Amino acid sequence: MSIEQTLLQEIEESKRWLSLEKEDRTYKRNLAKKIELVNWVLENMKNPDIQICDLIESKMNEFILKINQTYSIFEADKLHSELNMDMN
Secondary structure (H helix, E strand, C coil): CCHHHHHHHHHHHHHHHHHHCCCCCHHHHHHHHHHHHHHHHHHHHCCCCCCHHHHHHHHHHHHHHHHHCCCCHHHHHHHHHHHHHHHC
């Protein structure tokens, strides 16, 4: 199975779990963010000039910067959750 197929399968599985989740909780938000980010990766993979690993690392650094610039513990926790989801 190619990387693209694996990512597409991940999106479909996440969409399935998202549709089953009834309450708006962290898990549901993480699934939605995961779908968004995997789609973002797939879109960027179409450009052969892009170094995808560097691009993903840059995106993760953006999350870290947002967390470090956040004064609210509740907002920082939400961003930290997104970063952890990205790393899984």
